[in-house]
Amino acid sequence: MYRYILKRLILVIPVLLGISVIVFLIMAMLPGDAAQAILGSFATPENLARVRSDLGLDEPLVTRYVIWLGNMLQGDFGRSYTLQRPVLDEVLDRLGPTLLLAGTSLVLASIMGMLAGIIAAMKQFGWQDALFTFIVLIGISTPSFWLGLMFVLLFSLNLGWFPVSGMTAVIGGGGVFDVLRHLALPAVTLAVVATGVIARLTRSTMLEVLRKDFVRSARAKGLPERTVIMKHAYKNALVNIIPVLGIQAGFVIGGAVYIETVFQWPGIGRMLVNAILTRDVLLVQGGVVVVAAIYVLINLTADVFQHFLDPRISV
Amino acid sequence: MTADTELLLELRGVERTFGGERRFLAPRAPTIHAVNGVDLELRRGDALGVVGESGCGKSTVARMIMGIINPTGGTIVYRGEDLSQLRGAHRRRIYRKIQFVFQDPQSSLNPRKTVREILQAPMRHLLDLTPAQREHKARELMDRVNLREEFLDRHPHEFSGGQAQRIGIARALAVDPEILILDEPVSALDVSIQAQILELLQRLKDELGLTYLFISHDLAVVDYLCERVAVMYLGRVVEQGSVREIFEMPRHPYTHVLLASVPEPGQQRPPRLELSGELPNPSNLPSGCNFAPRCYRATERCRVEEPPLAGYGIDGEHRAACFFADDPQPPVV
């Protein structure tokens, strides 16, 4: 077991390296002159040359990568020129809110989705199943950014139940309850699509598993239905659902970009969009690497959990 | 069948291992010795049965003859040419002479093709015929296997298991091969259908002068269809010879046990013998004789030395790999 975790951890390293290479290459391909973008159109040739050499833009690609990587490993992600602060600081500041938002959504979606899927599988052909199909359909067809806007329109602007935007109230805010009030709408909006996907997958996986021979064996032993469903069927279904949960985490993180924009949530998604629009190369690089790394770790956790559940998966 | 009959196919020391690759941060993957030095001879007009239980390597041997996988040791010689060294177009030439009938009739036929397409595919690629000739031959094949010609337009899923297997046989015959390798061709069929296919195979062999290599776990079927048989255990041939001799006077302890295990109808007699223990892990073969750990008469020598496949009987055609083969004893109750 521990050997499995160790091995997976070590295998994560080349993946992270690969990510850093890809990110670096993508950013290096940005058209236009970074020095120009920083200094503006009235820059003198000497200043341009100086900034270029400062940023190391004259060096060959590989050198630049190695320097960037080396710096990153020491905690130096460079300096954001639009925000005039170290990239790492900005990224870490923004990471917390995004993790809060994405994490809450994922947990919400997983619980609601799996619960709904199990119930729908057990009550096939009942009204619950039809309602389920309807909800799932809406869930996976709705543009999350539009839904967020509609929620804001209804619950914040018209009904006033929830705040319109931001993570904390501008005046007198900051407590846990305040954050929760601000978190409610964004988290639910973000969870909608993931819930639909998870629910549908859970239902179909459960149905498949419920037809298996070993479920019949469990019934033939006279075990109570609850044991048959949860201990025998659900556990096997979970093995197939967990990898999808990992992938859904990625979609939730991605979807956070929209939600943060709609709700003005101070997260890393919004930061990245702005950074792209303003060509703040180092900020984009740093942000993407960190988010991708977290995603990789989330999937690693999913893998480990799956291994823990399923003894057939070998080291 | 004498030793003078033309030798078509000869396997010498054929080996096949799987696995053994180095893995990252884990011990080396276990090496599975699926086939461990197999010698077989197939002469013209033969019906050679290869029997054994799961893990004995018989299917692997069949696939190596067909070129679906390659041996990791030894030679497979057909009319003087080593098949394991052939590639590409050369290999394809052999498919005109040696063909294969698969075990599962449904998965050996492409569900998206019509029977006509299935039968004509080997003709298209291996023979030089006009479309009219191909069509004629396809109809002929359907007649041979007792299927109506209008079935040529249907798809595999519209057929029962027995019918689908007939199509598989027809396909194998499409290029007029010399040798047919049959890998458990009736195991997936119901008992009453099995008989139909066995009858068909017998008739086809006589009519077309075919040579069969028949792989099966079912001794009674091999008894019916074959004249010679090779018994395999854990990747080796442990006994070989004519069906009558082997099944009536087996010389290898495993063959004894195998024969005694086959349930006989009509008498209510629970099986008295016991084959002790379990099949060893194929990646961790016992030293000496493979069968020693489960053998009812194994001695120290058996656990250390590997008995060679030696000849017994009048012409040495009956071969067995056991130190006690000339004094065989049936298993004690």
Add this chain to the structure above:
Amino acid sequence: MSTSSKLRRFFYNRLATVGLIIVLLVIAVSAMAPILPLADPNATDLDLRMLPPGSEGRPLGADELGRDMLSRLIWGLRVSLAVGISATVIAAVLGSLIGIFSAFYGGVLDNTLMRGVDMLMAFPYMLLALSIVAVLGPGLFNALIAISIVNIPFFARNVRGATVGLVRLEYVDAARLSGKSDMQILFGELLPNVLPVIFITISTTVGWMILETAGLSFLGLGAQPPTADLGSMLGEGRKSILTAPHVATLPGVVILVLVIGINLLGDGLRDVLDPYLRSGALVSPRPATDVDDQLRRRLDRPQNVAAPDASTASTRPSLEVDQLQTWFWQKRGRRSSAVRAADGVSFQVERGTALGIMGESGSGKSVTALSILGLVPTPPGRIMNGSIRYYGEELIGARIERLRHYRGNRIAYIFQNPMTSLNPLISVGEQIAESVRYHQSVGRGAARARALELMHKVQIPDAEARLDSFPHELSGGMRQRIGIAVALANDPDVIIADEPTTALDVTIQAQILKLLDSLRQSEGVALVFISHDFGVISEICDRVVVMYAGQVVESGTVDEIYRRPLHPYTRRLMECVPRLGERARTLEAIPGLPPALDDLPHGCRFADRCDVVMDECRVAPVSLRAVENREARCIRVEGQDV
């Protein structure tokens, strides 16, 4: 499935039809946009700014620059649709090619391509798209490229997965043996079978891709003015959400309806194309087999409710099955038809004896066995008639708690395939212990001890160590011994073994048969042993019941049946099986096939294959006749009707 029946099935799915209508409507409107009488979508008119829907000249309102919403919606829809579909096609083609080649060639190519795919998938979806747009610059075309690239891994993975399953199939080997080259096999044999998966993947992703391109436009990274798609309209409308909410609401509604339509259509397509779904696999069985209403009413009548009668218990047979009829109902469009899997089966078993049920596949032997404790999967199975009595107590229609009380406790099963009958995620010891815990109300420790004791009883070597093993760590023979241990857990009176040795090697089968026989004698259970192999049944049973096409066609002792089979089927069946040592015998195969169980002949069901058939055989249903101690369902047999 023919094309016409596929179409029929599709349209029978009403939701899918609705989806198709929506999609067709949308495509029609988009395609006709240039010729429809619409206002210029880009014509601004500051006088008409922010007009609500229903205003003069602006049927769906105007946006913040006074442009006509209706017109902009339709033109925007056109753009969104075009981009979404193009991106899907690009991703599908590239991803599928990668997937197919990867799966077919395997090895280094597979590893490299899949590492690349994994690398791409290591990025959260959105992030990669954003990065690509960052490089290429904002713009609709660039957004299209970004979304396509980001979805390639999804196709590649799915298609590779499906192809890997197909490459293993024997027809691929057969194609090689037919002389086909690699390319011919890839595109001629494999691709047609992979296409359904590709279409299914397309149907599940095209809606998503429309959403994602709209999303990029919403962020300002997709469509740039003057081009407008639904997403960018939403993005612009956001600013005026307080004053003119319709500007942001309407585009979203259009997207929602479009994607709903696509998803409904996709679901319908999946239903038709996916063979797994088609076979009705996605229907879960209920805890107990359904009982036909009429039968239930009859059984509920007071004189039929027989409580177990202790005084006569010892003289009654343990298990009595009487005229059991279990049918499988299937719906073809609006009609239902029944497959008569078990159609009037009767037998009984006494303690300490072993009864064999012999038959080929489709004879109804397994269905009969499963019906005893209501384990026949309920859609589609239903018990239509008959009576099943355990020591006199009626089991059909019994309350589920009563059935559960008997299951695994007084009546236990051993199933055919030990690999699939055991739960792969639970240790074998626990799978035995849970039955003990539930039925005997003992603690974990006691149950575990009992499990160990049972494992010794079924002769599992090294039982202590094996208690916590998982099924995949054991051999087939070992697993079946566990299956026997599970059956014995609560000292049952009756054990029903459904082809317990069919999946095992012949030497292992011999071991298991010997074990079963000794256990039967030592424990005194009544054994019902189902098999297609008369030899196996002879080894272990006293009496045999032969089944064909859902009915019992003969019964008697093993010896009687062997020496003098009465029914032509029994006789032919035994004659057509090769026997060791009798190689000179010619096999007389039985011609033809068993009748379809949903289209049974009126008279004798074996008539078409019988070698001594007479005209009268086909006239009327044949009943069982009793001859001495035996029965046979043949008019040639002289005896009394049962």
